Amino acid sequence: MKVKEISFQEFRDLSLRDESHFYEKKSKLIAPKKLQKYAVSFGNADGGELIVGIKDNSDEPNPEKRWDGFSSIEDLNGLLQTLFNISPSLDLKYTILTCPSFKGYVIQINIERTAELHKTLDGEVYLRSGAQSIHIKDPQKIVELSYSKGTTTFEDQTLPEIPPEQITDAEEIKLFLKSFSPKTDALDFCVNQNLFTYKEWFPRVAAVLLFLPSPASLLPKKCSVKITRYNTNEEKPEREHLLNQETIDAPLYNCIKVTAKRITEIISSVTVMIKNSLVKMDYPQEAIWEIIVNSLVHRDYSISDDVHVLIYNNRIEILSPGKLPGYVTTSNILDARYARNPKIVRTLHRYPDPPNKDMGEGLNTAFQKMKERGLQPPIITEVGNYVKVTLPHLPMATPAESILKYLNNNPEITNKEVRELTGIKSENLVKAEFYKLRKAGFLERVPEKNSNKSAWKLTEAGRIESQKYS
Structure with missing residues (x-):
């Protein structure tokens, strides 16, 4: 058994760290059934770290009093046996x-995601989601x-x-480990x-992607971003x-x-001319950030191609190599959780x-x-x-609202201008919008x-109506 002494500050870091998708801390009095629940939920999700012997926040409000060590190393045998009895076996x-400031022993357990579905001894399935271990009862789920x-993942390839x-001496892993607690050297971290x-x-693909200064120069597949x-x-x-x-x-x-900065x-610097007016392209930075994170973290690295970011005058397209993973579809993507590359996801977190x-x-x-x-x-x-995410630089307003708003500031509008405003590709659909507004007066x-030079303008009633959209 590997025994490691940590400082009071390192204990405090573990005590203060918020429980999350990848981290859980529990008292030594945790029941075997609950222990299995947390371990199984990590193994069925993206892996994680379970600390037993440090009380959680609800059991002890004072973070400096949360140490709850086992009296002897032998006392840990029952806990480990509880985890070893899980079938299929966990990869842990x-x-x-x-810690010199306290008596007793705490155990730190790192659980890896595997290709098998894990269950507790009583046959229950749990899945880690955020800071919760959710009981999955629905047979279909x-x-x-x-x-x-x-599903196999290329990040595991050696x-x-x-x-x-080449990895343990890299500047990136040194910077990363400066803030890592408990303190560890690069080799221990990569192995654990x-x-x-x-x-x-042997380094895995994930290690190269995470820490080498130029992953594309060493990986057999393309893995950069092309803008x-x-x-x-x-x-x-x-x-x-x-x-x-x-x-x-x-x-x-x-x-x-x-990538997000570029x-x-x-x-x-992108401006679009609409009826003698220059309109600057303006996107929420958070939206760009989140989509870039998803495209790099969840892409299929077995496909030899880069993530492509295509910037047009009226949209941004991000193409990420690989189809949607597992059971994720374009319909359930906002609700489903699936990490194709759990090692990358866990380390970045x-x-x-x-x-x-x-x-x-x-x-x-x-x-x-x-x-x-x-x-x-x-x-x-x-x-x-590929999975393509398009960010259209188009207003959420209905086509009719967009037409009225435009005419509130301009004397007339054409079919082409409406198509540019709304993203509608069909001339006939735009004509239908014109006819509806004409019928409404x-x-x-x-x-x-x-x-082909046809244009439309507001009536007196239309001028009054268009004021709503100024």
């Missing part, structure tokens, strides 16, 4: 912690969970040709978190529409930050300012922020072997303009 590693857990020192194989110390700027609204841009293209290759945490910088702080809420945040900005919601589709044709 444990360390016994001591159990089947879906079992199916999704059988790279024997890369010396472990299953980023290296246990005996040979392309097109000066057009067209669905299929031509070569002459290409303004510039750049590639971002960095450790994942930095890659996310740099997108914001690029769109801040341990940064002081994690990019995936609100587990499972990223896309919901993107939708909410677009709504608050008055923009249409993101559009999520599967295109070939709000619009009339501009007399001197016909055929």
Whole structure:
């Protein structure tokens, strides 16, 4: 059994750390059934860390009094036996912690996600979601969970040709471990978190993506971000529409930050001419951030291609390699939780300012922020072997509201201008909107303009109505 002495400050860090999707702390008096519940829920989700011997916040309000150590190492045998009895077996590693300021022993258990569905001894299924271990009773949901857990992931692939020192000596892992508690060296961390194989110390793909300065130079697959700027609204841009293209290759945490920053910088310079007025493209930064995080964290790294960010004059498209994982569909994506790359997800969550702080809420945040900005919601589709998220720079207003609002500031409007305003692609659908507004008494044709130059203007009643949308 590995015994590690920690300082009072390191104990305090463990005591103060909020329980989350990846972390749970419990008193030594925890019942075996509850212990299995937490362990199984981590194993069925994305893995996590379970501390037994430090009371949770509800049991002891004072964080400095939460140490609740076992009297002897032998007292831990029953606890470990309870976990070893779980079938199928959990993939776990444990360390016994001591602290000079206290008596007794605390156990730190790291549980890995596996491809098997784990159950407690009484046959119950639990799944970690946020800071809760949820009891899954619905047979269909159990089947879906079992199916999704059988999915293999490229982040686990080993790279024997890369010396472990290339990762353990990397600047990124040194910076990461400065804030990690309890203190550990890079090799111990990589082995305990299953980023290296246990005996040979072969690095896994996840370790390279997380910590090497240029993952794309060492991985056999493409894994960078490519940002392309097109000066057009067209669905299929031509070569002459290409303004510039750049590639971002960095450790994942930095890659996310740099990508989000560059997108914001690029769109801040994009203006669109609408009826002699320049309108600046303006997106909520939170929406861009969350979608970039999702595209890099949940992509399929077995596909040799980059994440593509395409910036047009009226939209941003983000294409992430790989279809939606497991049982996730475009219909349930805001409710379903599934991590294709749990090691990456778990490690990024341990940064002081994690990019995936609100587990499972990223896309919901993107939708909410677009709504608050008055923009249409993101559009999520599967295109070939990619998940495409489109952020349209279009108002949430109905086509009729958009027409009236526009005419409140402009003397007339054409079919083409409505299509640019609303994103409607069909001329006939726009005509139908014009006819509805004419029937309501709000619009009339501009007399001197016909055929392909046809335009519409407000009636007196329309002018009054349009004031509502000023």
